[in-house]
Each structure stands twice: as structure tokens, then as C-alpha cells.
Amino acid sequence: MTRFSLAAQTWQFGQTRRLPFDAPAVDDRAAVARWLPATVPGNVRLDLHANGILPDPPHIGSEWVDAADWWYRVTFPVDVEPGQRVFIRFSGLDYRAAIFVGDDECARHEGMFSWVTVDATDHIRAGMCRLAVRLWGSGALPRRNLSRRQKLWQAIAQRLQNSWTGVYPDRSATLKMQMSFGWDFAPRVLTTGIWDDVTCIITGDTFIESAGIAVTPDGRGTIRMRLNTHSPTDVPLALTVTGDDAPHTFRFTIPPAPPETTRTFRLPAPKLWQPWDAGTPHLYTARLEIPGSDALSVRFGVRSVALENRQFRINHAPTFARGVNWVPADIFPGRITPADYRDLLTRAKACGANFIRVWGGGLREKAAFYDLCDELGLPVWQEFPLACLFLGGAPQSADFLALLRQEIGAIVRQLDAHPSVVVWCGGNEFSPRRNRAVIRTMARAIAENALSSRPFLPASPAPGDAHNWLVWHGKAPLNTFKRERAHFLSEFGLQALPHADTLAAALENPRTGWETIHGDTDKLRHYLRGFLPDEHARPPALGALIEASQQAQAAGLQLAIEHMRRRKPRTGGVWVWQFNEPLPAISWAVLDYFRRPKLAYEGLRNWFNPVLVSVDFPVGKLWRAGEVFSGAVWVVNDTAQAVGGACRVRLDGRDIFTETVTAPAHSSVRVGTFAHRLAHPPVEMTATFGADNAIHSENRYPLHWRDTPPAPWQLIIRRWLADRILR
Ligand code: BMA
Numbered sequence: 001m002t003r004f005s006l007a008a009q010t011w012q013f014g015q016t017r018r019l020p021f022d023a024p025a026v027d028d029r030a031a032v033a034r035w036l037p038a039t040v041p042g043n044v045r046l047d048l049h050a051n052g053i054l055p056d057p058p059h060i061g062s063e064w065v066d067a068a069d070w071w072y073r074v075t076f077p078v079d080v081e082p083g084q085r086v087f088i089r090f091s092g093l094d095y096r097a098a099i100f101v102g103d104d105e106c107a108r109h110e111g112m113f114s115w116v117t118v119d120a121t122d123h124i125r126a127g128m129c130r131l132a133v134r135l136w137g138s139g140a141l142p143r144r145n146l147s148r149r150q151k152l153w154q155a156i157a158q159r160l161q162n163s164w165t166g167v168y169p170d171r172s173a174t175l176k177m178q179m180s181f182g183w184d185f186a187p188r189v190l191t192t193g194i195w196d197d198v199t200c201i202i203t204g205d206t207f208i209e210s211a212g213i214a215v216t217p218d219g220r221g222t223i224r225m226r227l228n229t230h231s232p233t234d235v236p237l238a239l240t241v242t243g244d245d246a247p248h249t250f251r252f253t254i255p256p257a258p259p260e261t262t263r264t265f266r267l268p269a270p271k272l273w274q275p276w277d278a279g280t281p282h283l284y285t286a287r288l289e290i291p292g293s294d295a296l297s298v299r300f301g302v303r304s305v306a307l308e309n310r311q312f313r314i315n316h317a318p319t320f321a322r323g324v325n326w327v328p329a330d331i332f333p334g335r336i337t338p339a340d341y342r343d344l345l346t347r348a349k350a351c352g353a354n355f356i357r358v359w360g361g362g363l364r365e366k367a368a369f370y371d372l373c374d375e376l377g378l379p380v381w382q383e384f385p386l387a388c389l390f391l392g393g394a395p396q397s398a399d400f401l402a403l404l405r406q407e408i409g410a411i412v413r414q415l416d417a418h419p420s421v422v423v424w425c426g427g428n429e430f431s432p433r434r435n436r437a438v439i440r441t442m443a444r445a446i447a448e449n450a451l452s453s454r455p456f457l458p459a460s461p462a463p464g465d466a467h468n469w470l471v472w473h474g475k476a477p478l479n480t481f482k483r484e485r486a487h488f489l490s491e492f493g494l495q496a497l498p499h500a501d502t503l504a505a506a507l508e509n510p511r512t513g514w515e516t517i518h519g520d521t522d523k524l525r526h527y528l529r530g531f532l533p534d535e536h537a538r539p540p541a542l543g544a545l546i547e548a549s550q551q552a553q554a555a556g557l558q559l560a561i562e563h564m565r566r567r568k569p570r571t572g573g574v575w576v577w578q579f580n581e582p583l584p585a586i587s588w589a590v591l592d593y594f595r596r597p598k599l600a601y602e603g604l605r606n607w608f609n610p611v612l613v614s615v616d617f618p619v620g621k622l623w624r625a626g627e628v629f630s631g632a633v634w635v636v637n638d639t640a641q642a643v644g645g646a647c648r649v650r651l652d653g654r655d656i657f658t659e660t661v662t663a664p665a666h667s668s669v670r671v672g673t674f675a676h677r678l679a680h681p682p683v684e685m686t687a688t689f690g691a692d693n694a695i696h697s698e699n700r701y702p703l704h705w706r707d708t709p710p711a712p713w714q715l716i717i718r719r720w721l722a723d724r725i726l727r
Helices: 044-050 148-160 338-350 367-376 398-415 433-449 478-483 500-508 521-531 542-566 599-607 713-725
Strands: 002-005 011-016 036-038 069-077 085-090 096-101 104-110 116-119 128-136 198-203 207-215 222-230 235-242 248-254 260-266 284-290 294-300 305-308 311-314 317-319 321-326 355-358 380-383 421-425 465-467 488-491 573-576 611-616 628-637 643-651 654-663 667-677 684-691 694-702
Touching: 036 044, 085 096, 085 128, 096 116, 104 116, 198 207, 207 284, 207 294, 222 235, 222 284, 248 260, 305 421, 311 421, 321 488, 338 367, 355 573, 398 433, 478 542, 500 542, 521 542, 542 573, 542 599, 542 611, 542 628, 542 667, 542 694, 599 694, 611 643, 611 684, 611 694, 628 643, 628 654, 643 667, 643 694, 654 667
Parallel strands: 321 355, 321 573, 355 380, 380 421, 465 488, 488 573
Antiparallel strands: 002 198, 011 036, 011 069, 069 128, 085 116, 085 198, 096 104, 096 128, 207 222, 222 260, 235 248, 235 284, 284 294, 305 311, 311 317, 611 628, 628 667, 643 654, 643 684, 684 694
């Protein structure tokens, strides 16, 4: 019995002509003129590039790829003895596929996120498995016919807020990564390929198709296990749980039918999985073994999660979310590796983030992502793959709802055992009220497939959870963030130019073109103006533009984060839009594609510190000598221990406030106020909290910038309408 990845095998791919997806016979391998080397997991365009057929970057001018269909094939040895069985599992196919073993079609599949497992036992010839996958190019993706009412919405939406609020007949008909249809930080690249792992599983006569583990949060360590097995007879199962000083072993007998069985067992005094800022993210491994037949390991953690009084409670402790929005790390998800995930997630933790929102326009990421979040103690808000439906809606047809149930059910099963996944969310920016059938189907898919219980948020935003785009899209001044009253602020941000080396690398390739990396120049100009050192130096040097745009982004993020944190416990969390980006661009990301940090990333280390010293004062004003500079000083404590020390505020190096304070566990304390007559225009304010030899928190406020004037009323009305549309 063994399980091994097929990534290391010698794969080939080839082009063929379009066939209808519902054609009964689709084996046209003989028509492929040329078979070329391929990489799996990967993507058709990346393979075309690797073979010199598409230039770099392979997404430019490559629409013809979508008009063709594609074959992938591999032949590999399988060492099977009589009575043994062979299965092939695909962890992610993008998007319509037919799977062949030998000459036989074993499965026809639609959907990017569900696993597909085929039984190859009867198709092994002379110890060899001949596997092939036919993939329909993206020109064959389903497309909706819009009703008259939807066409009307479309027309209204175009006027209301360019194309963003429209109805998308292609994108909304699929549960494919929505970003691939084109987004405001990513080009339209309709990926096709085998984007996630392919595994060969050799078993005896019993195959453990899947295993789920859930810990009932009853404090007694009761663990429920669900197994899907294919077995002709009663079989003995040995379960060994490691993670404590000594392993725990349990033995069960699994009946042949039904294929799904549930068992409970008890782990005495289990150690808890904690978010990194609350303790150790302790993990257990359950190894299931049916002697002589199959074995499987599932990692799990013991923790409870609830959403109460506007706060996440993990293991009953309030967990204020200092979060970031995660988008796909590449426009070709096929090439994202575990090392990429490790680097990015380690950097998320390093800047103080304790919550990752996996945005609904992106992916159910690969398994390594969730394994790492488990290990790093990073809670995850996982959205389902729906995004930005605005005035439109998801299809309500029985076929679409069946696809939704299949894909959401699969995502729930795949991620259920991960302690890091603490909340499900239906997706990004659509109205649950106008998509009731979708929400019902999601809730049902969760109930049918989850062993663990977690909160389910139908969509984000929702009442009490805001995406504040008054700033940026609505061109409102940065200090508008201080009027935010929601308890969750799950999106807000500003674009900033990346490091000059990133711009140069993106431009070096003449085919990249500005069209994929341009950002929104109108709004960039609007916000960076108040940060440029000299209004009259025109045109400003590139370095000054980069710096000013990054300062504007940093100032906005700092304002919003500190405002939300000070308002705790009326607030429960704040998620910066956006952490990463899928290609070099001028975007909202705080880490660019090459992972070069923008100024805001460095700032997050202070603003996301579990203990924060914060000053609330009138921002974005150029101060003059003789004016009174006043503000209030706060200490926010997200930890479970009281912290004490001196709070000190300085203006250009001179003390203007000192007070000793103790901030209780999980608190936000207004320490005091100051009013200081200025002798000269100040440049920078700094704040510290702690003792001289142990500073808990430090903070900086540049004072040389001017906020923008009030937003034009047309934009205010547009934003107001857009928010109403999402209800
Ligand atoms: C939010 C996101 C994305 C978008 C971002 C910036 O609404 O959900 O859809 O990329 O705004 O415009």
C-alpha cells in the first residue's frame, strides 16, 4: 500500500480541436499532431511557454489557447500484486475535463476545486498505468443567457460605476477562480490545466477514500472520525494519534456498508491549537491503518471557535482580528509551490497579522497553504468562490446549484480538519438577499460535509461588516476612515507604486505592457499629491512618486487600523486590502509580486502589534507655529495578560505626554489627552509604551502631509448606492 505524487513523472501535452463538452465520445488523442513535455501541476500556457511556443509572459496575446482543447498524458509503472487496487486522485482540475485510464473514459468532470478519484485497477496492463486527461480550453466554458431584466441591470450598472457592477454572463456561470476573468489588479487569463496535485494510491482490497476528524468542543477531548472506505468485508482499523508525549492507539472494526462510518474516541487532556499570539498552535496527527490494505494520516488540532458579540472567540478567548486579505499568489495557480506559501505566510505572521481572509475571487488554495496556517497558528476566513455579483446574481438553475453543492461540499471536506480554518463565508460582494437559493445550497453543503462546527457568514460585506471604499474608489479624504462604525472592516486600502526594481522588472519585458500593471492613475495622483514634498517640482522624479504613493497607502492603513483597534470591543477585526498580488502590478498589495515590501508592510509591524500605543489626533493637516496640537493617547491590548508601563508621546524628539498605565487583558484604554502649543511646524510624532528596557509598543506619525479635499458628491452617491446594492 502506498500513495505517491505523479508530479515527478514524465508528462506530455498536446493540442486538439474543440469538441462539445457533452459529446458522448471524446477520445481524439490520435488527432494530436505533436506531444510535447509538460509539467504537472501546471497550466497549458506555462507548458506552451516552456516549449518555446508562447513568449514570456505567456498570458499576452494568447487567446488562441482558449479556442483549442488540450490533452495531458503520462504512462508510469505500478507495482501491483494480485488483489491490490489502484486509484488516481486529482486534487484540482481547471475546469472541464475527461479522465481516461488506458482506452477507457473513467470520469467527466466540471469544477476547479473538487477532488476527482478514479478507480484504475482494471485498466493496468503489464504493470503500466496509461493515464490521460482531456481538458476543454476556456472558450468552452459555460456562459449564461441574460434575461431582459439582467440586460437592463447591465445597462444601469455600466452607468452607475463603470463595468464593475454589471452582470457577468461568463464569470458568474462558473465556479472557477473568478479573478481569472479579469480583475482590477489582474489581467484576464482564463487558465486551463491540472493545477493541483495528482496522486496514485495503491491499496489492498480496502481503500480509505477520505477521513475526517473533528473535536467536539466539550472540553473532554471527544473526537469524531468519519471514514469513507470501500471494503468488501468487515475490516479492522488501527488509529494512532501522535502529538502528546506518548501515542494513543484505538482499534475499531469497519463494516463493509455503508461506505461512510463515524466513530468517536477520547483524547485525555488534549493540548489546544492556539493562534500564534495566544499560545502554541499544537497539532496532532491521526494515522489510520487497515493492516495490509491502506493507511492515511490526517493532521488536526483541538480548538473551539465561535462568533459572539462581534468578536471571534477561539478557545473561548476574544480574538481581535488583525487581518490581511489574501489573493491568489499567481495568475497561474498551477505554479504556486509550498515554498511560495511558506514565504508569504511567514511574512504575514511576521508583520503581526493573526487572521487571513482568503478572498472569494480567488481559490480554495492548495493543501500546503492550510497545513502552513495550521503550523504557524494563523486563523483563516475561507470564502467560497463567488465574487462581485453586485446587481447581477448567481444563476439559480438546478444545474448550477448542483455544481455549487458539489464544489462547496468538496471544499468543506478538504478543509474541515484544519484547525486554522475558523470561519466559512459565502463569498465576496454579493447580496445574500437576492441570492437566497445560493446561500441555502451553501448552508446545506456545509451541513452535509462538515464534522466540525464553525460560523458561516453568508457574504462579505454584510450588515456590521464593511468594505470601506469611500476612500480610494470614492476619493474621500483618508480621515474618512475615522467615521467607520462597522464591527468588522474586512476591506479597505490604497494602491501604491511598488519598489523601482519591481517596476523595472515588469517593464523590462516589452510584452508585459502597462496595461497589466497600470493601477488606477487618477486615484493614485489624487492621493499621493498631499505627500509629495514640493508641490511645484513638476514632473516629480519616479523615486518621489513611489515614496509619496507608499506614504499615502501607509497613512491610510495606519488610520483605519488604529481607529478600528481603539474601538474594541465594539469592533472585532480589521483586514487590510490586500496582502499579496498575483503578478507585478501597481496594486493595493503591501508586498509586491517579488515580495518586496512597501512602506505599509513595515508599518504593519507596529500597527498590528498585539499591544498597540495609538494617538488619536486631527490628521492630514499642515500645522503652523502657534497652533495648539492636541490628541488622545490610547493603549490597546489584544493579549490575555495585563500590560503596564509608561506611555510617552514625543513631538520631534520632545516629550509632550507621559503617563503610567496598566492595560487589562483584551482591552482598549484611553490613557489621557494632551494639548501642546507649537513653537514650529512639527515633522513627526512618536509614541512608546513600556519600560525603558522593555518597550511593548512603539508608533510613528509623519506630520508633513495634507489630506485630500472632500470627495465629489457624485462619487459619494455612487459608493452609497454600491453599498446598498450589496445588502
Ligand atoms: C474589493 C475587492 C475586489 C477588488 C478590490 C479593489 O471590493 O473585493 O473585488 O479588487 O475591492 O477594488
